[in-house]
Amino acid sequence: MKTENIKECTSKEECLAAFPVMRQLRTHLDETAYLALIEEARQKDSYRLFALYENDEIVALAGFKPMITLYYGRFVWICDLVTDQAKRSNGYGEKLLEFVHDWASKEGYERIALSSGLQRIDAHRFYEEKMEYDKVSYVFKKEL
Structure with missing residues (x-):
């Protein structure tokens, strides 16, 4: 029988266990940079990382x-949302987004926002069609 639960990654060990899935989205990070960024983001930006487990295996993450x-x-800014490539199209992304929606509502936030890379056409379809997000702007960046 398949069991699913969502749990916050709060320890170094839990974050390290999540790294193989996060690495599929954030390919530029190694473990050291990943852990350092999570720690700094927690301290300075109240960053939260939640994992969706299926039978004790991390299958998706939302930061x-x-x-x-x-x-x-x-509002709540979704920094990271990724489902393990081998586990996609099983509703995990939807479950994690619904979890974030519920968390935000309970904490008194009015909306959710996120950015998605231009090349991620399937993700855009998911956000707009499945999750009913509105496309409201472009995001611009400049390397310094």
Whole structure:
């Protein structure tokens, strides 16, 4: 029988266990940089990382941080959302997003926002069609 649960990754060991799945999204990171960034983001930005487990195996991750801006008001920014490549199309992304929606609502946040790379056509279809997100802007960046 398949059992699923969502748990926050709070220890170094839990974050390391999540790295193989996160690496599929954040291919530029090695374990050392990944752990350092998680720790700094937790301390400075209230970053949270949640894992969806299926039978004690991490199959998907959602990393987010609560924010307040003049544009969005009180909202949750989803920094990372990834399902293990071998486990995609099983509803895990939807379950994690619903979890984030519930968490944000309970904590008094008004909306969810995220950015998705231009090349991620399937992800865009998922956000817009399955999860009913609106495309509201482009995100720009400049390397310094």
